[in-house]
Amino acid sequence: MEYSPIERHGMIGDLQTAALVADDGSIDWFCTPRFDSPSLFAFLVDRSAGGYCRLRPERDDYVVRQLYLPGSAILITRFMSPEGVGELIDFMPVTGREPTDRHRIVRIMRQVRGTGRYIFECVPGFDYARADHEVVEHEAGWEFRSPAGRLTLNPAGHDKIRDVRQVGPGVRGIIEANQGDSGALVLETGSADPPRLFSVSEVWQLYEQTRDFWRGWVGRSRYRGRWREQVERSAITLKLMTYAPTGALIAAPTAGLPELVGGERNWDYRFTWIRDASFSVHALLGLGYREEAQQYLGWLRDRLAGETPPRIMYRVDGGVDLVEESLGHFEGYLGSTPVRIGNDANGQLQLDIFGEAMDSVYRAARSGLHPAYEGWSGLSAMVDWLSDHWDQPDDGIWEARSGRQDNTYGRVMCWVAFDRAIRMSLTLGLPADTHRWVRARNAIYEQVMTKGWDAQRETFTQRYGSPVLDAALLYLPLVGFVAPSDPRWRSTMRAIDQHLVSDSLVYRYDPVASPDGLAGAEGTFSMCTFWYVDALARCGRLDEARLTFEKMLTYSNHVGLYSEEIGPTGEQLGNFPQAFSHLALINAAVRLDQAITA
Structure with missing residues (x-):
């Protein structure tokens, strides 16, 4: 079996973990009981031992x-296929907010026309395929x-399931169906109960409950703009990547997928x-999901209460054990090694996180979500710490492994941290040493305008x-550090247009000119690219902004x-799906809608 391309997958989840399902009917990635737990299926990074659960037609002449x-x-x-049309329906019933080891993946095979004969195979690989099983x-x-x-592995509609037998470390069987028939498999982890027969009506009831949950959640969105379908899908994707017990949003549900095929x-x-x-x-907040925003703010408050300064990343339960290691027994997606788990960037200093955190708290406060006493105490302690430490090299937003530098973006986001903290203190009457914060904010502004500016090339x-x-x-005009009409920003945009933009797509930086280790x-x-759309809109280049956004929409995968x-x-690279990408899509869509309508 060959690897399915990264982009040929969809994601399902239950708000504590998630699985990727390829369009050949194979579950190629699944970790349990949490997003950051060891994998049970990891075919995406090792096609021989990683593990998978596949359900597909027996014949090969089908279109998917x-x-x-x-x-x-x-x-x-x-x-x-010529003999009929079958639908494989995959979902995970939503769990509650209490952490649980028990998770279900429901796979319904429904014959909507003609007849069908389908093969299913289940071959798990416990603990990143490092643990044996019987x-x-x-x-x-x-x-x-x-x-x-x-x-x-629990069957439903067992009268449609034939010839189930053990094959090596897995199980293989056949589902036969005529028009109108349904058969299903329920995969369950974390349960001490023996396998049992599910009725077809029971699995359809789970389907209806899951459907109603998601449609009820989507119905709370207040976005009514031009790109409602894309924004809605991005919002659902972000919700799927949120760990319900803590409100923590993961960056992506996968590990080890390459940014460069064959690279490190x-x-x-x-x-x-x-x-x-x-x-x-x-x-x-832009979509109206105040409860979810408030849950993240609670997660941030807990992190600030634990240590100052906070780390740049945590496990979904707030843990800090992220020691990086390589899974040497995995061959990697299309031979891309090493396959890493854990992340040593956890030990980096990234000064920009203070600005990003304070900006989120400030936006929430403007929406009526004011910080409580404990929350403000942690935030003000963080800003006080930053007053003594902002003027030092850091590892930067992109987590380069080439040593610390005086990164312009990091300094700007320190300015944001002081600016938002000052505004909140003065507006809400919260106690703070604002004179000290104002001095730091002003010093950063002058420093960036002199040291972060290349007068010869006329660019930051x-x-x-x-x-x-x-x-x-x-991000500079997006946070108000410079006005979109500022001559310095306009010349910077021209430089970005020339050196980082390729047919509307945007590179982070040139790794040759700026080695990242x-x-x-x-x-x-x-x-x-979505940030670029926002910046174009703020500069008044609306036709370019809209064309760039519409082009970018064509690069999403089929779902x-x-x-x-x-x-x-046009292939997708890196871990998938990526929260950053979907967050930026939502913000760009909301901003562009506002600019076009104004």
Whole structure:
């Protein structure tokens, strides 16, 4: 079996973990019981041992189409052949806010026309395929038992299921169906119960409950703009990547997918970055999801109460054990090694996170979500710490492994941290040493305008004393550091147009001109392209902004999802789907709608 391209997958989830389903009917990635737990299926990074659960037609002459049930996270894969049309319906019933080890993936095979014969195979790989397991047959189903966990395979509509048997470390069987028939498999983890027979009506009831949950949640959105379908799908994707017990938003549900096929830029993104989660507040509030924004603010408050300064990322439960290691037994997606789990960037200093956090709290306060006493105490302590530490090199937003630099974006976001903290203190009457904060804010402004500005090239630069451009600079007018009409910003935009933009797609920076400590290049960065749309709109270049946005929409995959980067031929690269990309899409759509309507 060959790897399905990254972009040929859809995502399902239950708000504590998620799975990726390829359009050939294979579950190629699934970690349990949480997003950041070891994998049970990891075919995406190792086709021989990673593990998978596949359900597909027995014959090869079929055409496949995959889509989401509108307004939901229910994925439908349609298999069309001369003998009939079958629909594979995949979903995970939503869990509550209490952490649980028990998770279900429901796979319904429904024959909508003619007849069909479908093969199913389930071959788990417990603990990143490092733990052995035994296969146990029960009267009602199958059990995979390992020291690292347990999986049961529970049938429904068992009269349609034929010839189920153990094949090596897995189970294989056949589903036969005539028009109107349904059969299903329920995969369950974390349960001590033996496998059991599900009735067809029971699995359809789970389907209806899951459908109603998602449609009810989507119905709370107040976005009524021009790109409602794309914004809605991005919002659902972000919700799917939120760990309900804590409100933590992961960067992506996968690990080890390459930014360059065959290269070493293969990171683990199944954690919560303060930066990503802070950006989410802007997007969530823009769509009217105050409860979700408030839940993240509570997560941030808890992190600030734990240590000052906070780390740049955490596990979904707030843990800090993110030691990076390589899974040497995995061959990697299309040979891209090493496959990394954990993330050593956790030990980096990234000064920009303070501005991103304070900006999110400030936006929330303007929407009526004022910080409580404990929350403000933690925030003011963080800003006080920053008063003594902002003027030092840091590792930067892109987590380069080439040493610390005086990064312009990091300094600007320190300015944002002081500016928003000052505004909140004065507006809400909150206690603070605002005179000290004002001095720091003013000093940063003068420093960036002198050291972060290249007078010869007439552009802001990635870092002090360097001519290199950086797409993170696109955020300067978005946070109000410079006005879109400022001559310095207009000339910076011209430089970005010339050096970082390729047919509307935007590179983060030039890794050749600005070595980041890693070999190889990378694709265009989707979040930066959406930032570019926002910056164009603020500069009054509305026709360019709209065309760039519409072009970018064509680079989503067939079900509206984006990874981190876009490759030379339009392929998706990096971990998938990527929260950054979908957050930036929402914000760009909202901003562009406002600019066009004004």
